[in-house]
Amino acid sequence: MARVCEITGKRPQIGNKVSHANNKTKRKFYPNLQTKRFFIPEENKWVTLKVSAKALKTINNKGISTVLKEARAKGMAV
Numbered sequence: 001m002a003r004v005c006e007i008t009g010k011r012p013q014i015g016n017k018v019s020h021a022n023n024k025t026k027r028k029f030y031p032n033l034q035t036k037r038f039f040i041p042e043e044n045k046w047v048t049l050k051v052s053a054k055a056l057k058t059i060n061n062k063g064i065s066t067v068l069k070e071a072r073a074k075g076m077a078v
Contacts, residue, residue: 003030003031003033004031004050005031005033005050005051005052005054005055006049006050006051006071006076006077007049007051007052007055007058007059007067007068007071007076007077008051008052008054008055008058008076009074009076010031010052010054010055011031012028012029012030012031013028013029014026014027014028014029015027015028015029031052032052032053032054033050033051033052034050034051034052034053034056035048035049035050036048036049036051036056037049038059038064039064040064040065040068041065042065047068049077055067
């Protein structure tokens, strides 16, 4: 499975690794992804999502049902 957040859509970014001698080589910056299970009371089932740390904070703030509804409207979540 790809390293993509299923709620926010965050993906790896590409940048440069810069050495002390100022040599630049390509590298990737990966999002902080966690695999979590959430219980959705409206559907009465568990859902496993790969979410970023930022998405976890949003879920804690708004609730899983609201966040999933917004993500599905954007075409992001399952």
